[in-house]
Structures are given as C-alpha cells and as structure tokens.
Amino acid sequence: TQxxxxxxxxxxxxxGENLTVYCNSSSxxxxxxxxxxxxxxxxxxxxxxxxxxxVKKLKRLTFQFGDARKDSSLHITAAQPGDTGLYLCxxxxxxxTALIFGKGTTLSVSS
Amino acid sequence: DAGVIQSPRHEVTEMGQEVTLRCKPISGHNxxxxxxxxxxxxxxxxxxxxxNVPIDDSGMPEDRFSAKMPNxxxxxxxxxxxxxxxxAVYFCASSRNNYGYTFGSGTRLTVV
Numbered sequence: 001t002q003x004x005x006x007x008x009x010x011x012x013x014x015x016g017e018n019l020t021v022y023c024n025s026s027s028x029x030x031x032x033x034x035x036x037x038x039x040x041x042x043x044x045x046x047x048x049x050x051x052x053x054x055v056k057k058l059k060r061l062t063f064q065f066g067d068a069r070k071d072s073s074l075h076i077t078a079a080q081p082g083d084t085g086l087y088l089c090x091x092x093x094x095x096x097t098a099l100i101f102g103k104g105t106t107l108s109v110s111s
Numbered sequence: 112d113a114g115v116i117q118s119p120r121h122e123v124t125e126m127g128q129e130v131t132l133r134c135k136p137i138s139g140h141n142x143x144x145x146x147x148x149x150x151x152x153x154x155x156x157x158x159x160x161x162x163n164v165p166i167d168d169s170g171m172p173e174d175r176f177s178a179k180m181p182n183x184x185x186x187x188x189x190x191x192x193x194x195x196x197x198x199a200v201y202f203c204a205s206s207r208n209n210y211g212y213t214f215g216s217g218t219r220l221t222v223v
Contacts (some may be wrong), residue, residue, distance in 0.1 A: 033211075048211070
C-alpha cells in the first residue's frame with residue numbers, strides 16, 4: 001500500500017521565521033503535488049514536481065523532489081501569517097488513476 | 112468559471128436518515144473524485160469517475176455509500192442509512208485528464 005507520511009504534523013512559528021516540512025514514502029512516485037488548504041475550503045494546488053532532484057520556486061516557497069522520487073520537501077522563507085494553513089502532499093496511486101494524500105502539516109504563523 | 116460547486120455546505124442529520132451530497136464539476140473536466148476528510152484519517156479517496164463512468168469505488172466504506180454521475184455536470188454521493196461515524200467533511204474534485212485537481216469547498220456532515 002502506498003503511503004505518504006508528512007512531518008511535522010503541527011508547526012507553530014513567528015512571522016519572519018523559516019521552516020521546512022517533509023513528505024516521505026517508501027514507494028516511488030512519478031510525480032508529487034503540493035496543496036494548501038485553508039479552514040473551511042478545499043485544497044488548492046500549489047505545484048507539481050516531476051523529475052528526481054527537481055527544485056521549483058513559488059515566491060517564498062521552495063519545493064524539492066528527492067532524487068529517488070520517494071520524498072519531497074517544502075521550504076518557506078520568512079513566513080507570513082498568510083502562509084497559515086494545512087499543507088498536503090499528494091501522489092498518484094499505483095494504477096496512476098487518482099491522487100492519494102498525506103495527512104498534512106498544519107502551519108500556524110503568528111505576527 | 113465558478114469552480115467546483117458543492118451543496119449543501121453544512122448538513123446535520125439524525126442517525127438512520129438518508130443524506131445526499133451534490134457536486135457540479137468544472138465544465139470541460141472529464142474526471143470527478145469524491146474524498147472524505149477527517150482529523151484521524153486525513154483525505155481519503157472514496158470513488159472516482161472518468162467520463163461519467165465509475166472507475167474505482169474501492170474506497171467506499173460500505174454498502175451504505177453510493178455515488179452516481181448521471182451526466183458530465185452533476186454527481187451525487189448518498190449515504191443511507193447514515194451513522195455518527197460518517198461525520199466528516201466530504202469533498203468533490205474535478206480535473207481534466209487527471210491532472211491538477213480543483214476541489215470544491217466541501218460539505219461538512221454531522222450525524223447525531
């Protein structure tokens with residue numbers, strides 16, 4: 001069974017701090033996606049990483065796909081209160097037909 | 112586009128009652144997914160449709176759950192009879208060719 005393990009489960013930091021959250025699996029994924037979910041809303045796609053070792057930047061967010069395509073990380077520089085939310089990683093199931101999700105990291109950034 | 116539209120946003124029902132959740136996907140998207148989210152289990156895939164045809168319903172918890180997609184612009188998820196353990200947020204998502212899912216705002220279901 002494919003599983004995506006995310007850590008930490010919860011993270012509470014002050015505005016301006018840097019942070020990294022992780023998404024790990026024992027399975028190889030063809031790609032991984034990162035979503036952010038705000039309270040009362042559905043997840044919103046942030047980025048897709050496809051190639052092992054790939055790094056993508058989205059303003060202050062940096063996403064990396066592991067060389068073996070089993071893990072990914074999300075680094076946020078100078079976090080802001082607007083970054084608060086649940087960060088989810090997702091990859092396609094073995095049949096390649098639907099996304100499975102990790103349980104997510106809940107980030108709280110206070111000013 | 113208005114995005115994926117789900118209704119109702121909130122539903123409170125008594126144990127044993129039938130519950131129907133509704134979803135209107137984005138026009139032009141050919142894949143539709145139903146997920147359930149709880150604190151304990153996270154986002155779980157229940158069922159997905161491709162071109163209105165159910166492809167895999169192995170995530171549906173039990174026979175009390177059923178889903179239909181009578182046309183490209185509408186899908187329902189029905190629970191009959193409902194139980195307290197069904198309480199969760201239910202999301203519908205759609206995509207074009209299974210890439211980059213767009214989620215609705217969800218239906219928060221409480222069964223008392």
